[in-house]
Amino acid sequence: MIKRISIVGCGWLGLPLAKSLIKDGYSVNGSKRELHELAKLQAQGIKAYQLELNPQVESNDIAGLLNCDLLIINIPPGRKTNTAEFHIAQINALLRAAEQQTVKKILFISSTSVYGSQQGVVDELSERLAETTSGRALKQIEDQIFSHSAFQATVLRFSGLVGGQRKPGRFLSGKTVSGPLSPINIIHRSDCIGLITQLIKRDQWGEDFNASASEHPSKQAFYQLAAEQLTLPPPHFVEGASSNKVISNQKIKTTLGYQFNYPDPMQWLQANIQEAE
Helix, strand or coil, X not given: CCCEEEEECCCCCHHHHHHHHHHCCCEEXXXXXXXXXXXXXXXXXXXXXXXXXXCCEEECCHHHHCCCCEEEECCCCCCCCCHHHHHHHHHHHHHHHHHHCCCCEEEEEEEHHHHCCCCCEECCCCCCCCCCHHHHHHHHHHHHHHHCCCCEEEEEEECEEXXXXXXXXXXXXXXXXXXXXXXXXXXEHHHHHHHXXXXXXXXXXXXXXXXXXXXXXXXXHHHHHHHHHCCCCCCEEECCCCCCCEECCHHHHHHXXXXXXXXXXXXXXXXXXXXXX
């Protein structure tokens, strides 16, 4: 039974996730890169530890951080030129430390970018044809985690992230954008947290899940309304290469029995919900 959870990466997703898990009765460890940032975590009831992956593990107490029943790895690739190699080395160093501390269960937060630009309905049986540097790094890390005999692991791939300070009206404002009728694949932060929580409660390991809202409005309809709500210049849409890529969330709904808070991104926008950042 999972009682103690460690979250590596307490930022946009990790911090509100930690707060939510604590409310649900879990004991939560969390990491930040800088020592002076630990007080922010401690104020929320999180047992805070400094962790830097350079790519080797540098921490004020790695044994304390990894004293857990479940390790959630939530650190995306950086934007340096050596992103793929560096990020893979980072995660490998963390996995070695986790093995030394006898961590048994891992949840790795990945991205649907591992599928590249393939078209049509994309589900967990689709081939991962990553095209970007970060996508290729994530694909390799997924494979390494699943093949690691020391851990029971699950991979959760999120599509485009929105919520909090990630306001989609800012993403394309004033830009010239092609493919106005292309469907979008996004997920709200509250559903990211809900899905992780449901996965933990169901004790669902050895699986991979793709996570996106159920509805996929057109790029033009969504981003025009998003910009209008922030009183920003809307994108300028032109005809051009379109996509019909749709990330299916059917496995998550069937296996985890999860009901989305925001299944339709347009309804979320239209509700114009004021969110804490």
